[in-house]
Amino acid sequence: MHNRDAVFLEDLCPKLRDRRWRKSLHEYTCKSCIYCGKNSESIDHVLPRSKGGLSITENCVPACLSCNGSKTDKDAFEWYRKQRFYDPRRSMALRAWTEGDIRLALRLLKWAQPKQRESFEGSKSLLNKDYSWQTA
């Protein structure tokens, strides 16, 4: 009953649905940029909207502001190959993502970034420690 209400609410408020969807994209990669692994602060359209790219999961990846700003409306794969932080595993992950195989994409991303696996398993104490160290 509650669930049905929620769906109904989302139908009435596309913005709410959009926000949840964006949040879920960031959660897939544990808030890390699909290109470089830094904090994902934005959603990048793999095929830019200016070239007809749709706002669907297959075309939208979590990206940091730096990557998103640098890529602009270039072809994602071509742009990425020229980056210093280029990693073929991430490129494969991007390919899998755009083909709709998010599970494979995430496996490749974990492989590319073993450290990410730790935060996947929720070692929050480590994260907190890092923060306090930074502010001290």
Ligand SMILES: [Zn+2]
């Ligand atoms: Zn990035």
